[in-house]
Amino acid sequence: xxxxxxxxxxxxxxxxxxxxxxxxxxxxxxxxxxxxxxxxxxxxxxxxxxxxxxxxxxxxxxxxxxxxxxxxxxxxxxxxxxxxxxxxxxxxxxxxxxxxxxxxxxxxxxxxx
Amino acid sequence: xxxxxxxxxxxxxxxxxxxxxxxxxxxxxxxxxxxxxxxxxxxxxxxxxxxxxxxxxxxxxxxxxxxxxxxxxxxxxxxxxxxxxxxxxxxxxxxxxxxxxxxxxxxxxxxxxxxxxxxxxxxxxxxxxxxxxxxxxxxxxxxxxxxxxxxxxxxxxxxxxxxxxxxxxxxxxxxxxxxxxxxxxxxxxxxxxxxxxxxxxxxxxxxxxxxxxxxxxxxxxxxxxxxxxxxxxxxxxxxxxxxxxxxxxxxxxxxxxxxxxxxxxxxxxxxxxxxxxxxxxxxxxxxxxxxxxxxxxxxxxxxxxxxxxxxxxxxxxxxxxxxxxxxxxx
Numbered sequence: 001x002x003x004x005x006x007x008x009x010x011x012x013x014x015x016x017x018x019x020x021x022x023x024x025x026x027x028x029x030x031x032x033x034x035x036x037x038x039x040x041x042x043x044x045x046x047x048x049x050x051x052x053x054x055x056x057x058x059x060x061x062x063x064x065x066x067x068x069x070x071x072x073x074x075x076x077x078x079x080x081x082x083x084x085x086x087x088x089x090x091x092x093x094x095x096x097x098x099x100x101x102x103x104x105x106x107x108x109x110x111x112x113x
Numbered sequence: 114x115x116x117x118x119x120x121x122x123x124x125x126x127x128x129x130x131x132x133x134x135x136x137x138x139x140x141x142x143x144x145x146x147x148x149x150x151x152x153x154x155x156x157x158x159x160x161x162x163x164x165x166x167x168x169x170x171x172x173x174x175x176x177x178x179x180x181x182x183x184x185x186x187x188x189x190x191x192x193x194x195x196x197x198x199x200x201x202x203x204x205x206x207x208x209x210x211x212x213x214x215x216x217x218x219x220x221x222x223x224x225x226x227x228x229x230x231x232x233x234x235x236x237x238x239x240x241x242x243x244x245x246x247x248x249x250x251x252x253x254x255x256x257x258x259x260x261x262x263x264x265x266x267x268x269x270x271x272x273x274x275x276x277x278x279x280x281x282x283x284x285x286x287x288x289x290x291x292x293x294x295x296x297x298x299x300x301x302x303x304x305x306x307x308x309x310x311x312x313x314x315x316x317x318x319x320x321x322x323x324x325x326x327x328x329x330x331x332x333x334x335x336x337x338x339x340x341x342x343x344x345x346x347x348x349x350x351x352x353x354x355x356x357x358x359x360x361x362x363x364x365x366x367x368x369x370x371x372x373x374x375x376x377x378x379x380x381x382x383x384x385x386x387x388x389x390x391x392x393x394x395x396x397x398x399x400x401x402x403x404x405x406x407x408x409x410x411x412x413x414x415x416x417x418x419x420x421x422x423x424x425x426x427x428x429x430x431x432x433x434x435x436x437x438x439x440x441x442x443x
Binding site for chain 2: 032033034049050053054057058069075076077078
């Protein structure tokens with residue numbers, strides 16, 4: 001395994017959970033798969049379509065998202081929205097994310113050592 | 114299933130959806146169509162001059178194998194037995210092989226021998242049965258675990274506890290296993306030889322009557338005595354395997370050797386050991402070599418016994434942490 005592959009692997013590991021958090025926060029406003037994909041990637045939360053679509057299904061199954069088919073336009077689209085349980089989880093995850101960030105900051109600045 | 118109107122997308126959605134449970138198919142197909150259409154639109158909007166057909170094909174190519182895609186959507190395992198069950202599967206199969214294979218091989222062997230089959234026939238039957246059993250056990254065990262893997266809501270069946278830790282391997286005992294097998298095989302052969310020379314000896318007199326090698330008169334006491342000693346030697350070999358050499362066993366070894374060698378030499382020296390008719394048939398005594406042959410036999414008998422007894426004591430001393438050199442200082 002080359003260094004680049006190793007780096008890519010670790011980056012993927014690090015970002016895996018952030019995609020869930022990104023979805024939960026972003027979907028407080030209902031949106032459909034492709035639009036969500038574009039906006040997350042535009043914000044710098046890189047995610048692959050092959051990851052995102054199955055993830056949306058899984059989060060819905062876990063009751064963290066609700067969905068509704070929008071047939072107003074020519075093409076029917078499934079709109080997802082964060083459920084109350086999803087919002088609660090988003091709060092917990094955000095708090096934890098901030099804790100980790102603070103811990104890493106202390107580590108880097110040398111306060112904790 | 115190709116109809117003239119079916120597009121590539123239709124065929125792709127059909128191929129992916131048919132792998133799913135019926136209840137999920139419609140919803141999944143709808144979602145997948147939305148995704149494909151959005152991605153095709155995005156490609157066309159990028160505006161590098163692709164036709165809709167090219168864009169469609171490129172999108173489907175990127176989606177990849179429809180079965181793999183469907184599996185990812187519904188969290189279906191793409192392996193026969195996943196990490197949740199693999200260790201349990203492996204332990205169970207190993208255990209079954211370790212128990213069932215030797216027992217079955219032994220049973221088939223015994224049945225074949227009792228029915229008086231030829232040696233080749235016996236070997237073929239035993240090997241055939243064992244091979245079939247290896248395949249069957251692996252197949253059925255794996256099938257059950259593959260079904261478990263695909264059954265929702267099942268938990269790992271085996272929760273590991275420290276009680277399952279294996280004993281640290283007794284290297285000494287493992288090393289003695291070779292000795293044990295060699296001893297048992299040799300003793301069994303010896304017993305079989307004593308019986309065989311009586312039941313179907315390979316020597317015949319002039320009237321073609323089979324003649325035993327050892328004096329048949331010895332069956333009144335001495336041959337049964339030696340057979341009992343052989344059984345005791347077998348038990349002794351097992352005791353050595355289990356406990357390793359120690360002083361009581363080394364002394365038992367001395368006793369057993371004396372009990373075997375002294376009567377054997379006495380019978381040989383007084384001419385009671387061999388059947389006189391057998392000696393006639395093979396032309397004993399072989400002229401002037403007779404005395405030398407007997408002497409050599411006696412020396413070999415005594416030599417083996419003495420070496421065996423010393424070997425036992427040396428191993429006992431070594432087992433206590435001393436080397437063979439300390440033997441002189443005991």
